[in-house]
Amino acid sequence: MKNNDINPDTNQNEAPIEELSNMAVDNGKTGQENIPSDAAEVTPDAESRATEGPVVTVQGEENKKPLLKLEEIELDKIENSSDIEVPQRLVDQVVGQEHAVEVIKKAAIQRRHVMMIGTPGTGKSMLAKAMAELLPKEDLQDILVYPNSEDSNTPIIRTVKAGRGKEIVSAHKMEAKKRSQTRNTLIMVLIFGIMGYAIITGQLLMGIIGAAFIFMALQYSRPKDEAMVPKLLVSNEKDSTAPYLDGTGSHAGALLGDVRHDPFQSGGLETPSHDRVEAGAIHKANKGVLFIDEINTLTPHSQQNLLTALQEGEFPITGQSERSSGAMVKTEPVPCRFVMIAAGNLDAMEGMHPALRSRIRGYGYEVYMQDTMPDTEENQKKFIRFVAQEIKNDGKIPPFDKGAIEEIMREARRRSNRKGHITLKLRDMGGLIRVAGDMARQAESAVTTTEHVLKAKSIARSVEDQISDEYTKRSREYELTVVEGTQVGRVNGLAVVGADSGQVLPIMAEATPTQGATGTIIATGLLKEIAKESISNVSAIVKKFTGRDIRNMDVHIQFIGTYSGVEGDSASVSVTTAVISAIEGIPVRQDVAMTGSLSVRGNVLPIGGATYKIEAAAKAGIKTVLIPQSNLDDVLIEDRYRDMVEIIPVSTIEEVLEIALVPEKKDDFMEKVRNLAKITPAEFIEKISAPVKNTPGVI
16 A cells, blocks of 8 residues: 555654644744744733823732641631642542542552442542543644545544644645645636637637536546545644543443444545545544543444444544444544543442453552541641632632531531541532522622531522422321321331431231231331342241231231332331231330331341431421431431421340330330240240140130
8 A cells, every 4th residue: 555645743744744744834924023032031011001001009919918828727717718738739639539649649650550449429520530640641643534535434543743733634624725726727728718718719619518528537537635635633742631521321422433424425526435434523532531431331233333433542533323424434443541530429330341340450459439538627628628628620610718618517417427537529518518508699799608508508408308208298188197196006217218318118017817828027118139138038037026926817918108118127117116016906106117128137237327317307207216226327417407307326126115005004015015025946946836735726
């Protein structure tokens, strides 16, 4: 294949390309000749003195106090968030992800791939952008695609130094324009010559016909100069930083490159193949960073091609649709030596191509993103600085005073759902900060105060929280939620909806004689896997704490209003209480709500979302809430709910039954429960077997 006419990198044609490039550069100097030689020495201050007179110093500017660095931050010393210094580098703005930051710094030096897995909003995209800043400086490249005279379906790829691609393309376009103008001039001279001869000889009609015929023939047969102009696929500026591309959610063409469809594929109207080639994100990220969030949403085919690009460092561009005319076009391999940052939630690993993940593990790092950080003095300072940097990055909201910062900190502790920790779901916290700032700006306040933050918390609620409030109102209207009196077999359970809201979950139970060979437990309410397993464990508790043989009865359990399903085992305590109430015929207090997982030995285990569940109970009008003892320190409810509800920690099912059940002879009943809890398995089997042998069918 002869590429000497179009290869800018070979010695044979370096001079012609340089001439074209120099021509473009020389022409680009138009209008610059009158700039004085000492223009570079003109400073903004000098310019302002020349146009605005003497420089005036703002009063008090020289006494402005320095900004507080991280180690100097103390709430007592802060007037508002503008007193805090915000780091310039993105990697220094990341909060609570020390391990991830360390990995990113190492990976940037060695140009390693990284996969980050964790909860949304914990800083994955910020770390990816930070890595682009940290990459060692390299000479970036422009990528050009040239027509191939021997095989038009195989365009030729060439790389040049960053910034030179535009010069080469401009020079080619200018040369093509000159050739076209010269050809047009010759055609016009020929036509005028024919017409002149026809006029002289008196054969005007034949002259017109001849001129028209020659014009059409030459116009149709002349080469398209524009068709030989190369196309700039990837352009970089000189001395620019490493490129950063976000390929999240990209279809195959946008990610891997594509060839545009050509509706005119013949007759001289077709677009040249090389001119229809489009670079993908992997090519634009050459020598930079390609970030792909939710990596598992890419198709297996795209993931396989992405793996090939990672392995080879180059990937040819072809049509991504077989129905497109571009399916026949395939370029030479295009450079794509990028660092890939793959990200996703915990489920991302399930849908990820095994070979792609193996490639990242073998040539890079895997990082789990933390969603909370310990509530230490150092981390408090980092979070306070986070508030300051969110305000600065937004650029439209007033600074936060000390009270507003304290309220944001309190909300961060509350949303962590974990004692002694601060949440790292910083995107959500950033949303609250911006809403509070908007409230302050609307009130024309110079600073954002605690009052603005409290208003923002009532406005910036999740959709799940709003739905939960609406459901609570309607359930009270239709008496689905009962908060007074007592009922047999009915318990007010508690559940979490979404990530930051709770809901009262009524649970009903009924025991009936079995119609089959043995009794069964039947639960309804769209229960998912873990919830079903927790129901199965309830039978062991019921047998032990009632002393009954439930082989001769069917136990029906119904979760009321669970239209979106139930998952988790935090309703185990509620289900057990409802079933024992139904079997024994003992009423349950309806002003009590409860939550907690339950072991098969009757121990109440910790659950998640304790704060949101308690607040949901308070909003529903429930007076007492039972929670696991181990969750007591996790509770950080709003001040407005503190006087509305009593929180009682419990450790065993006996404590739950003592508070929730209302038997006629409470002391006798609780004595029975305690005695049953102490019996051995052998004694229990003997106890429940004796009645079956003596009086069959009697429970």
